[in-house]
Amino acid sequence: MTVGRILVVDDDAAIRTVVREALRREGHNVETAATVAEQRRKMRDFMPQVLVTDVVLPDGNGLDLVPEMLEANPGMPVIVLSAQNTLTTAVRATEQGAFEYLPKPFDLGELARAVSDALAARAAAGRDTAEAGKGEDLPLIGRSAPMQEVYRTIARVVANDLTVLILGESGTGKELVARAIHDLGSRAGKPFVAINMAAIPRELIESELFGHERGAFTGAAARTAGRFEQAQGGTLFLDEIGDMPFEAQTRLLRVLQTGEINPVGSARSIRTDVRIIAATHKDLPRLIADNAFREDLYYRLNVVPVRLPPLRQRIEDIGELANHFLDRAVADGLPRKRLDGAAVERLGQHNWPGNVRELENLMRRLAALSRDEWITAAAIDQQFGGDTMDGLAPAIATAGGLADAVEHHVARYFATFGRDLPPDGLFDRVMAEVERPLLTLALAAVKGNQLKAAKLLGINRNTLRKKLTERGIDPSDLRKMG
Template identity: 50%
Template sequence: MSDLPDDPVTPPAAALRAPGPHLLVVDDDADMLRLLTIRLTAAGYRVTAVTSAEAAMTQLHIERPQLVLSDVRLPGRDGLALFDDIRAQHPSLPVILLTAHGTIPDAVQATERGVFSYLTKPFDGKSLLDKIAQALSLSAPAHSVKPGSPQAWQNQIVSRSSRMAEVLAEAHMVAQSDASVLLRGESGTGKELLARAIHQAGSRAGKPFIAVNCGAIPEPLLESELFGHVKGAFTGAVANHIGLFQAADGGTLLLDEIGDMPPALQVKLLRVLQERMVRPLGSSQSIPVDVRIISATHRDLDLAMAEGQFRADLYYRLNVVTLSLPPLSERREDIALLANYFLVKLADKYKKRLSGFAPEALIALTTAAWPGNVRQLYNVVEQVCALSTSPLVPLALVQRALRSPSVEVLTLAEARQRFERDYLVGLLKLTDGNVADAARLADRNRTEFYRLMQKHGLTPGLFKADSNGPASPPAAS
């Protein structure tokens, strides 16, 4: 240690301020503690140095660092006991252990417990800095935004990428107006999440935000869902139904997958946007509505217009401002951040004590292709969360989830509910809304079939067809 300065060791809990990430260093060897502090400060880190596990836990209560670097041999509680305490209170905080040769007989067991990595003394300075950089890049916890803060509008969007920062800056600017916004991006990139953020950042934040997937609702039902209907407007209309435009009055309506809207409805939507009035099906009265429109699509609308599948006048009405979300493959710095964020949420859902991902598992996640973007990442994390039997998610489980088709994980009750509704819709479309025929195909009596339809909000009149093809309920301008 002859190359060290003669000044006394940095006192416990003394923090050397530097602009970089904050590290907590724990070692009872005064010379080693001073050397580590000098090296890490020179590398741009802000260092807090303490000499015991007890002092480290006290410091953690004062300020949470971004990484803990600790010797294994400490007076009183050792480094592994310190790690256990840290993991219990801060499960996403990465810990690197320094050990004399042979101190940890089974390094694999240590990393399985959740220790990010360990280095054997004497260690190479470059290796130490590389391990710290890797731990910070892979294990950084998701940022938290306090309610009421200027950033609270985006508190559901987890990101640190420059691409997303640009999108969010533009979103915040457009949120201050009532201009219609078109969100473009591949499926699963988070278009609805961004739409909600725009709503929260604007003057309509206290009013309703309603989203409708224009491609997921059968055409006969979509018109009624959007504009509403009055009792007796068509067979099966047994009560007045308020449409989504009226339900969103004063707030924001997200028309998701607008590119899948049937051409006939595009005309009616354009009229509503121009007149700011809706007329429920079967009504002679138009109702004024004050709704901010955000639309979203994964389709190429320019190509759809060229092929005559999307109206140009509607496109220009919707596309006052365009925001494009990057695919997950172009914001890889967010993958580990999102994976840990989802893991915390899903561990609570599945009532499991999960401390994080093994380092090699995080590397596998950050290098995967992700054609399904953030939605696929969420589904993969949910799969490993549901199947994990250890606190630290291993590489093998992540590889298994990445190889298998990424499907949404539903409870059995949720899956049955979804299947049942899709099955009823299919039968009613097949029989043009004839309940007797549909019940016969389902091998159920009419009373039971009507009860099932009522459960899922279906009416036979919306599936009626005439000789010219599927019939919409009486249209109103």
Template identity: 50%
Template sequence: MSGIRTILVADDDRAVRFVLEQALTRAGFTVRAFESGRALLDFAANGAGDLVITDIMMPGGSGLDVMKTLKASRPWLPVIVITAQSTLRHAVQAFEGGAFEYLAKPFDIHQVVELVQRALEQTQRAAPRDPAREMDRFGGVIGASRAMQELFRTIGRLANSEMTVLIHGESGTGKELIARAVHANSPRRNGPFIAVNMAAIPANLIESELFGHEKGAFTGAIARHVGHFERAREGALLLDEIGDMPLEAQTRLLRVLQNGAFTRVGGSETLRADVRIIAATHQDLPAAIAAGRFREDLYHRLNVTPLHVPSLRSRLEDIPVLAEFFLARAARQMNLPPKRFTPQSLERLMAYDWPGNVRELENLIYRLMALTPGVLIHPEYLQLPNSAGKRVGSPGGAPPGATPAVTGGESEPVTLETAVEQAITQYLAVHPGREPDDLHDAIMGRVERVLLERVLRETRGNQVKAARMLGINRNTLRKKIQESRMENVSGAESDLDTENGSLLV
């Protein structure tokens, strides 16, 4: 690099601007910082600036729009995108727009300086693409954890590529969802996406399913069958659970990947394999190679671009946003009123290790949406293992304050403080967006009503016994019942003193 380079920074967060300006100045750069993208564009209108660092969410315009405007006239200009609202959609849009790098906040300032130095060594940039905005290209792939951010960035880098991808992750982590996101953000996005579970196909039918067969190729082949390679033409073919593929079929697949051509079983016509291969597995393929269960040459053919999908227990910080996402989607699909998790419920979700990963979380939340009463989802409804590994709670269980149904263990008791906190949370949830001015009376009224109803049920409506239990006189109790407009609760309006056998007036 020759001369002092000028770095333009746009971020509405003063602290971020200050940190970047200090670090980059110490590294020998001239820095001009702006609190909006519009101000940066005005300054750069005459070609000023050698590199841009921009936030995405800013007043007066998105950082992605800033990048698009700059790239229209200066396609070589390096742009580093930073954001606190990191999603797969933003990552893909950033890389499709020509970003040199995409970083989630908080970031390592030393990493930023190194990125700036590396970016400035480049002499030209790839031409920008129009950012795609179809939401179905990103549906369900969410997460703010470092592991998911790294995955987003890799998928973003693959946006202009048709390279073979091998996705590895535990069962239930969402490998097919990631595969669909890779395809939906690729040049083949307008072509078909065909997913094939290799573990679900009988070994003697794998070649027929993948490559098709001609009529009469074997017993039962009464007509020509088009295989998945033909069906996925000009699109992508996901070979899910590739580690379960028999060795003989692996040999045939390897030959197709090497030659780019195949024939149907029993046929002679050579067909071109115009398809992008995406493979996925939960198995340790290097271990399978060592055990003689997987071909090493096939592994290297597939492992051109490896993607690792992290387990849910390794990204617990993503559980609240995933839970709310699934809860909202379940409400829409089931046409039910929306529900919310209490803070204690979210803590319980984050304390569990999720052996079934995201799939287990999603299934639990759909069950909760269908079976739990009320607006709020309380911890006793979650039916998750406690510290002893026993499952606790029932999604169709009793409301807060009652003894929950238990499966294989004892539930944690609901304290009075917890019950009151739940009542406050529920009241605020029913009145979103406004600051209540009657919170004390509303909550105390609800607590008192529950207390009166429970005691009257305990005394089978005998107000004399109820007043004695409550430590108040009977007239006060009667007044409270009238003020609460309570209906008859197990004979609550009865004035019969069963101890004295007389009717009180």
């Protein structure tokens, strides 16, 4: 892959940071600018080989400056980014001599590929698209508004060592976010160690985390380093932290407070230098209320929360994700398959209880089992069991009432995973799906008035506020409805 000097110009500090770190991860030498004046200075001093610029800047228009930049640096490809996603902007970018035009919100992988293609074109290396586009290894895919907010949060935390708590349903990609924070931050190149708290037997959790000395317990034939020691200098990812036994939470809290661990069976302390990223699909405040999770540990972990949207809330990303998984299937030796337009539309109608993981599994099955190159909506319906009703509302229309609708809906969870059971936390997921439309419709009926909505629902206002926060509902969005 060709690497080079890249200048990124955008007045949004978060965008500058995440693009800079993503391109540096690809091996590029990257500088940034926030204004036209700063851009002109760095064009002179840094002499970039590729310019990536926004259109609307505080002291000028990036699109109008393209001819000037090309005159100052002939042969330099210019990639234009713009939130003004209109045909006119795209045409103007081409007329001004831009190499590529990417509408905001853009996908980091797409930008990385555009930069690689631009460098390859500049060097006239004659590389084909597959070789020039190695930005596909960037872990997060999607340009929907919820994913853009995730990108912005990542950008704010990569430059520091603040503890991050990733929240989201099973299958939404929590470990991918954790790895992105590690890979884009100052600890990149150091160990990234992940441990799934739900997969470790209760009696072994402390040994797994903190290590143990020889003879510490039956079967401990030698000293073993725990995950904290293995992650020294890097990042420790505590997945499914909500499943951690209460007694082990106390030990973890002490480590977070003191920065020291004591291996099981040892009186000595070991100083640790790790960044902590935790994740869970569970409702930790509810676990705290049930005395199943320590409140003080929650506040230690929840320094910077990152909320991952379920796939059903980012439908516009499904086509891109599906094609990515089909490409990955080809890399794994499966036949090349393509989705037609009706198939993509059909995927958008599904409720996706298993989220992105379910979509990936579906694409792999289709790549392996479909006889034709083009995957149709009918082929997808066949994988879904021929049932095109994926939400509660369609089920209610054909069932005898809410109980039948919920039964129909929950049965889909089990059917989706075949012989396997769905991920743990089914009760919370179903309750969330029932509560969200109930709360949204009630608020819409009273034009966002929380006091009236609470009365309508028969709950107190504090309970309503808590549920709105848990479900990610903003009442201000509903004030104009009704």
